[in-house]
Structure formats: structure tokens, C-alpha cells
Amino acid sequence: MKAEYADIRQYNTFPKLLLHNADNWPEETALREKEFGIWNEFSWDAYNRMVKLFALGMHQLGIEKGDSVGIIGDNRPEWVAGEIASHALRAMIFGIYQDSMNEECAYLINYAGAKVIIAEDEEQVDKVLDITEECPCVKHIIYCDPRGMRKYKDPRLLSHSDLMALGEKLDQQQPDLYRQLVAAGQPEDVAILCPTSGTTSNPKLAMLQGGPMLDHCLAYLQADPKFPTDNYVSVLPLPWIMEQVYAVSQALISRQIVNFVEEPETMMDDLREIGPNFVLLAPRVWESVAADVKAKMMDATRFKQKMYAWGLKLAQQAEERGQGQSKLAYWLLFRALKDRLGFSYLRSAATGGAALGPDTFKFFLAMGVPLRQLYGQTELAGAYTIHQADDVDFDSVGIPFENAQVRIDNPDSNGVGEVVAKTRGMFLGYYKNETATEETLDDGWMHTGDAGYFKQENGHLVVIDRISDLAETSTGTRFSPQFIENKLKFSPFIAEAVIQGDGRPYLSAIICIRYEIVAKWAEQRDIAFTNYINLSAQPRIYEMIQQEVKQVNATLPEAQQIRKFLLLYKQLDADDGELTRTRKVRRGVIKEKYAEIIDAVYANQPQVHIDTVITFQDGNKSRVQTDVRVVDLNPDADDDQETDMELKSAS
Numbered sequence: 001m002k003a004e005y006a007d008i009r010q011y012n013t014f015p016k017l018l019l020h021n022a023d024n025w026p027e028e029t030a031l032r033e034k035e036f037g038i039w040n041e042f043s044w045d046a047y048n049r050m051v052k053l054f055a056l057g058m059h060q061l062g063i064e065k066g067d068s069v070g071i072i073g074d075n076r077p078e079w080v081a082g083e084i085a086s087h088a089l090r091a092m093i094f095g096i097y098q099d100s101m102n103e104e105c106a107y108l109i110n111y112a113g114a115k116v117i118i119a120e121d122e123e124q125v126d127k128v129l130d131i132t133e134e135c136p137c138v139k140h141i142i143y144c145d146p147r148g149m150r151k152y153k154d155p156r157l158l159s160h161s162d163l164m165a166l167g168e169k170l171d172q173q174q175p176d177l178y179r180q181l182v183a184a185g186q187p188e189d190v191a192i193l194c195p196t197s198g199t200t201s202n203p204k205l206a207m208l209q210g211g212p213m214l215d216h217c218l219a220y221l222q223a224d225p226k227f228p229t230d231n232y233v234s235v236l237p238l239p240w241i242m243e244q245v246y247a248v249s250q251a252l253i254s255r256q257i258v259n260f261v262e263e264p265e266t267m268m269d270d271l272r273e274i275g276p277n278f279v280l281l282a283p284r285v286w287e288s289v290a291a292d293v294k295a296k297m298m299d300a301t302r303f304k305q306k307m308y309a310w311g312l313k314l315a316q317q318a319e320e321r322g323q324g325q326s327k328l329a330y331w332l333l334f335r336a337l338k339d340r341l342g343f344s345y346l347r348s349a350a351t352g353g354a355a356l357g358p359d360t361f362k363f364f365l366a367m368g369v370p371l372r373q374l375y376g377q378t379e380l381a382g383a384y385t386i387h388q389a390d391d392v393d394f395d396s397v398g399i400p401f402e403n404a405q406v407r408i409d410n411p412d413s414n415g416v417g418e419v420v421a422k423t424r425g426m427f428l429g430y431y432k433n434e435t436a437t438e439e440t441l442d443d444g445w446m447h448t449g450d451a452g453y454f455k456q457e458n459g460h461l462v463v464i465d466r467i468s469d470l471a472e473t474s475t476g477t478r479f480s481p482q483f484i485e486n487k488l489k490f491s492p493f494i495a496e497a498v499i500q501g502d503g504r505p506y507l508s509a510i511i512c513i514r515y516e517i518v519a520k521w522a523e524q525r526d527i528a529f530t531n532y533i534n535l536s537a538q539p540r541i542y543e544m545i546q547q548e549v550k551q552v553n554a555t556l557p558e559a560q561q562i563r564k565f566l567l568l569y570k571q572l573d574a575d576d577g578e579l580t581r582t583r584k585v586r587r588g589v590i591k592e593k594y595a596e597i598i599d600a601v602y603a604n605q606p607q608v609h610i611d612t613v614i615t616f617q618d619g620n621k622s623r624v625q626t627d628v629r630v631v632d633l634n635p636d637a638d639d640d641q642e643t644d645m646e647l648k649s650a651s
Contacts, residue, residue, distance in 0.1 A: 073120020187211020
């Protein structure tokens with residue numbers, strides 16, 4: 001079946017495309033949202049009408065070309081409707097991650113100079129009201145869920161239904177106004193101020209134009225086709241560029257149905273009900289799904305565990321021999337497993353935003369999930385490389401789209417250098433930050449800051465790590481922390497890992513246990529514990545994790561093996577600045593925040609005493625006093641005098 005897409009040269013903005021779909025396929029389903037256990041459908045006509053009234057209502061509020069509109073909340077139809085409505089007024093939107101802390105919200109709102117904030121519910125409205133004095137630019141706050149809102153008296157507050165009523169009234173007075181507004185839109189208009197991941201500093205806002213963004217998404221669809229009435233489940237945050245690609249841009253071009261889950265906690269159940277044809281999940285989600293599968297096998301009978309292990313081995317052997325999927329393993333084991341996960345109808349599945357470990361990748365391919373790796377940046381309108389369906393390479397991120405150009409700058413003797421790229425959808429620059437724009441762009445090419453190379457045998461791009469993260473021990477061993485971390489996270493018991501060793505004599509690891517699964521493992525063995533801190537300190541948990549680390553070490557060159565590790569007393573948290581909102585590790589923060597722990601590891605201390613205060617998301621604080629054990633996997637090794645010399649020079 002050949003996919004046919006809308007003519008984006010004629011319908012060259014988001015509102016024009018939506019209007020085109022509503023005019024030609026008014027009754028066809030465009031969106032679904034699950035609420036109170038029921039899937040509610042929105043046709044293209046209903047979708048367009050919601051956007052029209054939203055836009056006309058904001059027009060009455062004075063929103064016009066060049067203004068910025070902030071949106072915060074979970075993925076909902078009102079989110080995408082508010083976005084496209086803003087585009088219809090030639091305004092720019094920016095998304096705020098729904099779990100952002102107050103100071104993060106204030107930073108982005110002031111940076112963008114938002115006149116209007118569209119907030120999902122009372123929780124998000126509270127955030128905005130709490131920073132009122134810090135954000136004088138905000139003139140209106142539109143809330144979508146009225147529950148709990150009666151007690152608020154702020155004059156800037158306006159309900160979504162009242163805004164729609166404003167739009168309805170204006171539409172009756174000027175029935176042609178909306179189409180005139182849409183027709184005035186230009187593909188060169190900046191449509192999205194997309195926040196970057198902010199791994200090293202506060203996020204910047206990349207200016208993306210509507211027309212080029214659609215052009216880039218068309219190239220993506222040509223590399224990985226979607227069809228009308230295909231189902232896509234929107235679970236990744238809409239402020240992220242890749243969710244903008246799928247839930248907004250590609251959906252408008254291909255007319256695939258976008259489904260919004262009821263709650264993040266019901267994601268897998270809702271996904272199973274829909275049975276999507278395509279799914280994009282972040283690496284941490286794929287890792288979590290794989291871990292959950294393995295955890296469920298812990299509760300299975302011994303016979304089922306042996307069947308599972310046998311089937312997985314059979315499937316992986318078939319993959320390694322280049323035979324594709326093992327039919328025997330599929331029919332005996334993985335067909336039912338795929339169905340339980342909601343993956344039975346997948347034609348394509350993707351992972352992106354960070355590297356996915358080859359072991360996790362192979363696990364899903366063995367199951368028959370058509371998983372492909374993506375690579376891209378916010379500034380280049382998201383992904384611009386992908387695996388082809390019949391050409392998946394575990395170590396690579398595939399080949400570039402037809403509208404993308406990729407090169408390697410300053411390659412070494414092995415061909416490894418900086419990945420530099422450009423696409424037709426790439427950003428104009430960073431909003432109100434010419435200095436950062438000049439540092440990133442060079443003659444129309446973007447310097448990604450990633451180290452990579454092209455494989456000679458198949459032309460695939462291999463991305464190793466951030467150049468700034470590539471490290472070297474004091475003995476001259478070069479290593480990629482991310483590569484080793486991904487191997488560790490294939491374990492169902494390890495949620496996060498941060499490898500240390502730059503400038504040190506050997507590698508060590510800070511490990512965070514996957515609490516839910518480790519807790520189940522502990523309960524099955526009658527290990528008493530009270531909370532995360534207590535569980536992570538249990539001797540038998542250390543013994544179990546030690547075996548997991550040893551298994552990873554067996555797959556690594558001796559010089560890159562982990563010598564020591566410890567189990568952190570808390571999970572890494574975006575609220576503490578340790579992770580970005582897209583769950584990437586902020587290595588600089590980790591290195592600074594846990595400097596004493598890291599130094600103690602390399603000072604040959606058997607344990608580290610912790611006395612600190614943890615701040616929870618609700619603002620409550622708790623004092624933590626515990627001892628963290630340091631495990632030496634090779635205690636007989638000579639640490640040589642280098643460690644002592646390092647400590648002396650540091651002091």
C-alpha cells in the first residue's frame with residue numbers, strides 16, 4: 001500500500017492543513033481521548049471547530065502575530081487545539097513540561113514573554129499563580145479542567161468553555177474571519193519555540209517555522225510511512241520535539257489518528273486497547289517495559305521461566321544469524337507477549353531522544369517488535385536519520401532522510417569526529433539568543449556536539465556519545481560512559497547508572513535500583529525493608545546488583561570494566577536538576593552534587609556516610625542519614641600510587 005500525503009506546498013501551515021482535512025474528510029476520526037474509562041472521538045470537523053473557536057476566542061483577547069503562548073499540562077486534545085489555534089493567529093507556542101517546578105516555569109515564561117498560558121487543570125494553574133509577581137508578561141490564564149477552580153478570583157483566569165463562547169460569538173458576527181486568518185498565515189512564520197533538553201544549562205528556545213517543519217515531517221513520512229486511520233498513542237510530552245512531529249505535524253499530513261491516554265499510569269493498558277500501528281517511546285520507557293516483562297517472569301512457574309529463556313535465546317540466535325525472527329519462538333512465546341503489551345498491530349516502532357542499549361534493542365526485535373532507532377536534535381526539527389525496515393543495525397541510528405545532510409567534522413584515524421548536519425526543517429536560531437545561535441550554526445550547518453562516524457559497509461551513522469562526555473582514565477583508556485550505562489540498564493533491577501572514571505585510574509558506577517522490581521525481588525526472598533533508602537542498603541541487594549555488574553563487565557574490554565560501584569540512596573530526579581525533563585543525565589550536576597561520594601570511592605573508603613536533606617516535589621523536606629557501601633569488584637588489584645597522588649593534588 002502506497003501512502004498519499006497532503007500537498008504541503010499548498011497547505012503550508014498547520015491551520016491550513018487542518019482546515020483542508022476538515023473540508024475533505026469531516027467525519028473521519030482525527031483524535032481520541034480516554035476519559036472515565038471511555039474513548040471519546042473527535043472527527044476532523046470537530047477538531048477544526050475546536051481550533052477555530054479557540055483561535056477566535058484568543059483573537060478577542062488581543063493575541064496576534066509575534067505573540068507567544070505557553071501551554072502546560074498532560075497530552076490532551078485541548079493541548080494540540082490550543083497550539084494550532086495560536087498558529088492560526090500567527091502566534092508562537094512553547095510547551096512547558098507538566099512536571100516542571102515553579103522556577104522552571106517562570107524562566108520559560110519570561111524568556112518567551114508569554115501573554116497567554118493555557119493550563120490543563122488546577123495543579124498547573126497553581127504553578128502559574130504562584131509565580132505571578134515574577135511573570136508580569138502573563139495577561140491571561142486559560143484553564144481547561146474546571147474542577148477545583150471556583151475558589152480562584154484572579155481576573156486573568158478564563159475557563160476554556162468561556163473562551164470558546166467568546167469565539168462562538170465572534171464567529172456568528174464574522175463567519176468568514178477564521179478562514180481569513182488562516183489564509184493570512186505564511187510558511188515562514190515562526191510557529192514553535194521548542195525548548196532544548198538543557199543537559200548543560202537552562203533550556204533554550206529553538207525557533208521553528210511552520211512550513212519547513214511540515215516539509216521535514218513529509219521527508220520523515222517518506223522514510224517511515226504512515227496511513228490514514230493508522231493509530232498513534234501520544235504518551236511522550238508534547239513540549240518535546242518528537243511528540244510535536246508525531247502528534248501534530250505527521251498527523252495532519254498523513255491523517256493518522258492520535259490517541260490520548262487517560263493517565264500516564266494507565267499508558268500500557270490504554271495502549272493495549274488501541275493496538276497502535278506505530279509507537280514512539282523514549283529509551284527509558286522501552287527499558288521499563290523490558291524490565292517489567294522480566295519482572296513478571298520472576299512470578300511465573302519454573303516451566304514458564306525455562307520456556308521464556310529458551311524462546312528468547314532461540315529468537316536472538318536467529319537475529320544474529322541474519323535470519324530475522326524465529327517463527328517457532330514467535331508462535332510459542334512472543335505472539336502472546338506482544339498482544340499483552342499492545343504491540344500486535346505495529347508496523348513500525350521507534351526510540352529516540354537518547355541512546356538505547358543494543359541489548360534492549362535486540363530484546364524487542366527478538367520479540368518481533370519492528371523497532372528502529374532515530375537520531376536528531378530539536379534544532380533540526382527532530383529526527384533526521386532512521387533504520388530502514390529491512391536494514392536494522394543495533395549499533396547505529398540508521399541513514400539520513402532524503403532532505404537531510406550529515407557529515408563528520410575533524411575525523412580521527414578511525415573516522416570518529418563531530419556529527420554536523422542540516423535539514424530543510426532546521427531552526428532559524430535560538431529565540432533572543434544570537435550568541436548561542438552563532439556558536440551552534442556554521443554556514444547553515446549545525447554542530448551537534450555528538451561524536452560519531454559512518455560505517456563503511458552500510459553507510460549507517462553511529463553516534464558514540466556527547467563529545468564533552470567522552471572520557472579517558474589516567475592510564476589512557478578512552479571510554480563512552482553512555483555505552484556502559486546502557487548495558488547496565490538492560491538489567492531489570494537497574495533504573496539509572498552514571499559511570500565515573502575521567503582522569504581516574506579505573507571506572508566506577510553510581511547505580512540507582514529500579515525500586516518496584518527490586519522490592520518485588522526482595523519480598524520473594526523475605527528481605528525486610530521500609531523504603532527506597534533502606535532497600536538500597538540491604539546486603540543481599542548489593543550481592544544481586546554485584547552479579548548484574550559482573551555480567552556487564554564480562555562483555556567489556558578489561559580496561560573499560562567497572563572496578564567499583566555503590567547504590568545511591570535516592571533515585572535521580574529531574575526536580576533535583578540531576579536529569580533533564582526528557583530523562584537525560586546532567587553529568588555536570590552529578591559530578592558536582594556527589595563529589596564527596598565520588599572522591600570517597602577513589603580514596604578506597606569501604607563506605608560513605610550520608611547526611612543530607614532531600615526536597616520532595618510538594619516542597620516537603622526530609623533529612624537522610626545513612627551509610628552507602630562501596631563494592632570493590634577486584635579488591636586484590638593494585639590501586640597504585642596514582643589515587644594517592646590525585647587526592648593530594650586535589651587537596
